Amino acid sequence: MPRHRPGVGWPDLTVRRNAPTGRGTDSPISWSVCVRDSGGQVVYDHRPDTVLSTASVGKLLLLIEVARALPLDLPCDRRDVEPVADSGLWQHLRTDVLPAHDLAVLVASVSDNLATNVLLHHVGLERVAALGHELGLASTALHDMVRDVRTAAHPPRLSSGTAAELSLLLHRLPGIDGGERVLDWMRTSADLSMVASAFALDPLSHDGLVLRNKTGTDDGVRADVGVVNGCAYAVLANWPPDEATVGEVLATMRELGDGIRAFVGN
Template sequence: MSSPSASVPDPSDGAPTAPAEGVTTARRRSQRGTRRTPRRAAIGRRSFGSTLRALEELASSGAQVSVHVADLDSGQAVLTGDDHVSLPIAGLGLVPVLVETAVALEAGALDPLQIVDRDADGFVAGSGLWRSLRAPALPVVDLAVLAAATGDPNAANALLDAVGHEQVRARMVGLGMPRSAVLDHFRDKRGPDDAPHVAVGTTREFAGLFAALVNSAVVDARVSAQVSEWLSLNQDLSLVAATTGLDPFAHEHDAHGLLFINKTGRDRGVRAEAGVLAGPRAGVAYALTVCFDDLSISHRLRAHEAFHILGTDLMEYAH
């Protein structure tokens, strides 16, 4: 395989915008197919050299890498690489489902205490917490919490059925996410008649979605706040967030004024994460997807290490 080429981001090319006022609000809340290598272009800040080297090594080994990082104050893209390419993102695709759930709750189309049965026919036995719970049915709001906090596949499937697949698809287009899509339910096994992936997406669009969430620009302020609240419960801090030092079980009110919300996606040979990290000096919206040959533990750990290195660079940027 040939060595990947580098690309310099164009700040005007689809970078998510975020007014400074939104960052101030967020900080207050915190106190409560191609192989191009991404390139950092901001001046007077850290170069993200460690992240560049890690992603270059992954791309050289055959992995598909897509990354987008944008400064929340200016909206300028400060690190990009193949951020327009749609790649499998696994459970990261839950975020638009949560958005549509919040919209339906606000509009009164869904009763927050409406009881939803666990689907026996499409039951996912390989992962999640609901499979181990005695309750065969849960209210919609509890399903949203379970899905956001633990990525529970059965809860996610129940929410998708409750709000409707077509409504989620239309919502994503309305949010400016035409290259991203929720394709299917979570499944233990995918047959020839099933979509090959539960969801696909671009890092540009998902970084933009998280920037809009913390700036109350996803549908309206109430929807943005509800989805952000659900995502703040996410307990998977093992990738980018591993360098934050946050408590996975209680990180909504960080004592050091760190705002962090995220969602991860995991599947065989797929690791994806998007989120917002805001500290005393700056804030960033980010998304990183790595698709790799999961041939051994070392292949998997090498992919995870790239997320850790990006997390370190993001922390230094924000602090």
């Protein structure tokens, strides 16, 4: 059963509220949700230990390893890796070489796939995996580089995790080596389409609430993890793409954001 602190309204994640009958049916959406207060105590959760695909949220582990182990002025050349499309800005820029710090900002702000793969080229997936073990993450991991085409020969998903582990990681981040730098990069996140849509912030200038977040998007996957005014949250949703609408998922994520906003008192 979900846990929640009284006095804050949270949506019911067990029913599908836009069913054609209007009566609600069992939801095809799998949720993993965990919200913690500034002391790390859980104020709301729903299946927090369920392992789900998290798409680009796994890039957070890469950013932590970059922050603690890579010279941030290291010149990084995108010609060292195969081109990759979809999210990101570097593929549209003319410069082939950028410092590691700038690539980290691109990953944090627009989940830049090309910057991700170049940083992985320098850091190595093995070191990111070792970091996860060092941090005590049993179910949260970045499994692979970003690929335009994922075949049976590749890991089936870019990353996976649980809301319990991810929210705790965000809560602990200030005390982790390199964590403060990662939080500074995360303040540039431009994706406020999910949980963070409730916070009424300008995606390009986060005045008001103190928000740091990272999102992940794929077919049948939406994930948003972050810290807002000291409250750490992780909201993960997976569903069969032909059985639920993105609009339903995003609306529910917005309701969860409303609950978080009410809890932090804004």
